[in-house]
Amino acid sequence: MIFMNKKSCLNCGHIISGEFCSHCGQKSDTARITPHSLIKNDILGSIWHIETKFFHTLKDVLFKPGQTAMDYISGKRIKYYNLFSLLLILFGFNVLMLHFYLDLNPKEITADGSNIIDFFSKYSKTILFAFIPILALNARILFKRIKLNLAEHVILASVSLSGILTLLLLDDVISIIGIYEPLSKIINVLDKILVYSLTLFPAFTYFNAFKNSYSTSGLIWRLSVFYILLSVECFAIIILLYNLF
Secondary structure, three states: OOOOOOEEOOOOOOEEOOOEOOOOOOEOOOOOOOHHHHHHHHHHHHHHHHHHHHHHHHHHHHHOHHHHHHHHHHOOOOOOOOHHHHHHHHHHHHHHHHHHHHHHOHHHOOHHHHHHHHHHHHHHHHHHHHHHHHHHHHHHHHOHHHOOOHHHHHHHHHHHHHHHHHHHHHHHHHHHHOOOHHHHHHHHHHHHHHHHHHHHHHHHHHHHHHOOOOOHHHHHHHHHHHHHHHHHHHHHHHHHHHHHO
16 A cells, blocks of 8 residues: 655645645745755746736737736636736836936927926826726726626726827837937827827727627727717816816
8 A cells, every 4th residue: 555645835834735735825846945946946937927927918918908808807817917017017117208208309398298298297197097997987887788897897997008008108119219310200100000009999908808799880889989988087087187286
């Protein structure tokens, strides 16, 4: 009769029967830290794991945002970078790139433009996080058949906003390249494409998410109403903030 040696988790003490502890999730083959394991597993492994998840999530957010959000809502989450961390990172990069562009190209700033930039710099977080519940509430009203709750619509809105921020970041990068005069005409064309793309990105997100649940005409009229509501609500928030502060 063969007896298998029982192994206890070094983290929580529970008996391990597989590659990972079923109680705390730690690997069963945890061994003494050596210079080799420190570099390979702890340093390079962590960086590679984070970067792989980050760029995989970013790719999915750009090219299949609705499906990504619906997969995340349905429980397929381990392959994705945390959506709200992604949102904050993209927001931070956008702020940095905008300031970098303005430092390189100050002649683009007029007095009125400077006031607008100051306003959005000061209240950009408020506007950003107001955008998410607005998207979520509008979508919940217009896409009732899907039976998602408000929190699940917040996930969809966050994915949509992440895509918008990614396109804005790309727009900032090409605007910086466009400062070099010989490339300005090409950059202007790319800039217009990106502006149209980020404007239509919420529509792309919801179309990608719900295309199998509604007819094309059903999606088109819902998205048309969605954009009318969104325009009115965003305009109202900006006017309110501008008058109050």
